[in-house]
Amino acid sequence: QSVLTQPPSVSAAAGQKVIISCSGSSSNIGNSYVSWYQQFPGTAPKLLIYDNNKRPSGIPDRFSGSKSGTSATLDITGLQTGDEADYFCGTWDSSLSSGVFGGGTKLTVL
Amino acid sequence: EVQLVESGGGLVQPGTSLRLSCAASGFNFDEYAMHWVRQAPGKGLEWVSGISGNSGTIAYVDSVRGRFIISRDNAKNSLYLQMNSLRVEDMAFYYCAKGVFGGYDSNGYYQDYFYMDVWGKGTTVTVSS
Numbered sequence A: 001q002s003v004l005t006q007p008p009s010v011s012a013a014a015g016q017k018v019i020i021s022c023s024g025s026s027s028n029i030g031n032s033y034v035s036w037y038q039q040f041p042g043t044a045p046k047l048l049i050y051d052n053n054k055r056p057s058g059i060p061d062r063f064s065g066s067k068s069g070t071s072a073t074l075d076i077t078g079l080q081t082g083d084e085a086d087y088f089c090g091t092w093d094s095s096l097s098s099g100v101f102g103g104g105t106k107l108t109v110l
Numbered sequence B: 001e002v003q004l005v006e007s008g009g010g011l012v013q014p015g016t017s018l019r020l021s022c023a024a025s026g027f028n029f030d031e032y033a034m035h036w037v038r039q040a041p042g043k044g045l046e047w048v049s050g051i052s053g054n055s056g057t058i059a060y061v062d063s064v065r066g067r068f069i070i071s072r073d074n075a076k077n078s079l080y081l082q083m084n085s086l087r088v089e090d091m092a093f094y095y096c097a098k099g100v101f102g103g104y105d106s107n108g109y110y111q112d113y114f115y116m117d118v119w120g121k122g123t124t125v126t127v128s129s
Helices: none
Strands: A009-012 A018-023 A035-039 A046-049 A063-068 A071-076 A086-093 A098-101 A105-109 B003-007 B010-012 B018-025 B033-039 B045-051 B058-060 B068-073 B078-083 B092-104 B110-119 B123-127
Touching (some): A018 A105, A046 A063, A046 B110, A071 A086, A086 B045, A086 B110, A098 B045, A098 B058, B018 B033, B018 B123, B033 B068, B033 B078, B033 B110, B045 B092
Parallel strands (some): A009 A105, B010 B123
Antiparallel strands (some): A018 A071, A035 A046, A063 A071, A086 A098, B003 B018, B018 B078, B033 B092, B045 B058
């Protein structure tokens, strides 16, 4: 049972938009910064978003993040088949004094 | 090029120890926090431990606190994870990651920044009798 809650799977057609949610509490998302990671099977995760809504160099602006209260979202527009992957949110939990991740969301592009 | 290379994984019996290493290159190692993150087969990511650049701040997930020890040698650009009293549930792929682990904002207030911007390819730890 993950501290952060993500939907196990989402799907959308190529070219469309998908939103992946990440729900937490006041001890984590509510008082910390959220990051998002993309992971393809058999490979290491890759940072997509940090500090709630910032993109590292090289990440397309099709990927965007936002946070409101104790929830965060990752928006992916102009879906491509190459976006099919697992997506994880992460943040710091001040009550646990540890980092925490969501359980992950598998994106399928139809 | 920023690179992280883990080593030290292997097959061990429950109750024994293992030491993971992570060799870093391509960046000023002592300026960055480092993390260990693990992933059990078919499961999600689990943050294991983090250490600040000067080793002044260290944290662990509850399930490993008291059994695992994170450390770094900035002179050798290396990160370590000493894993003691290993359990079957510690079996996973272990990633070393460069990142951020707390810090001060432009106004001087401490913030719980937290992310990993570069990841190694990982090393496998198998715990089985």
